[in-house]
Amino acid sequence: MLTTAPPTERDQFSPGTRQLLDRASAYCAAHAGRLTETRRLVLGLITEASKPVGAYDILDHLRSFQKNAAPPTVYRALDFLLAQGLIHRIERLTAFVGCAHRLDCTHEGGCGHRAQFLICSVCGTVSELEEPGIARAIHDAAKAIGFRPSHATVEIEGVCAQCQTR
């Protein structure tokens, strides 16, 4: 009798995504982390989405690979990916996006805490900025009043260029 095997990432993820996952796996290995099967699937699902995805959206999709996935399954993977800097949490949306720069970032630990996000309120897409001027303005303002910043959340809501022309 033929039992139906659950789908693998090969069936669902684009070649581009799988390549990114391979690079992420190497990145983790180089930073004392393991991109396990579950973590890889979660990162893949986030990467394939064109918009931020909520934890329970991820859970729904993850269940097509692992029928017994539960909330802690997803949240544990998300915690790991956040710690590695491979994804970001968008606070205003309570949702997650892949990090556009982490794998290309040459300066250790230098990318995650400086990113800014542009949220289009029409199409819902989020794009990531790395604008030194913003980071500097924040740093300077904090320094001027004796505050020592460790991380800044910058989320800019508005209408993206594409949606303005429609």
Add this chain to the structure above:
Amino acid sequence: MLTTAPPTERDQFSPGTRQLLDRASAYCAAHAGRLTETRRLVLGLITEASKPVGAYDILDHLRSFQKNAAPPTVYRALDFLLAQGLIHRIERLTAFVGCAHRLDCTHEGGCGHRAQFLICSVCGTVSELEEPGIARAIHDAAKAIGFRPSHATVEIEGVCAQCQTR
């Protein structure tokens, strides 16, 4: 027979808070809004707290005034106060703080969307900045890529001056 009356704001709020509430009431009246009893209590509770407060913390305290308060009671008041610009929501904390500047702000609608917040991870206090340099850096960066911003969330986590010296 003597029935015990529920406490009024007079019993709980400091004179300074009550004065602020009176000013807020006038502010609302001038902007086609009514600072009703419930809204006034919620704003008072937020104002008295030295730190950001969660919606359910507010609910707990509100119940000492109104025994039948429920989640929608609080969320409706919060929605109103946010719309008036009298409080802010701190996304990273899922909590609310009073607006330090709204009542003193002379330019209509000009204060709310430019504020930045400093969150001390040691003592938990949040202070509000209004630093034109940050707002300008954000505006310029967005403009450069054709994005039209409507609102920017800037939340800076770190250690405040006071906590650094301890």
Add this chain to the structure above:
DNA sequence: CGCCTTTAGTTATATTATAACGACGGACAG
């Protein structure tokens, strides 16, 4: 007053996130 709009009460439920505990598995020292 009578009408209309805003506000509030009430119940139920949706959405997001974590606690707690046991099991499994690989790495590594002895």
Add this chain to the structure above:
DNA sequence: CTGTCCGTCGTTATAATATAACTAAAGGCG
């Protein structure tokens, strides 16, 4: 080899935050 440790995962339950939907009351205004 084998026992131990640590990181990961499965599982169940529950906490914390937020909203839907409907009804009723209260206030402004002709």
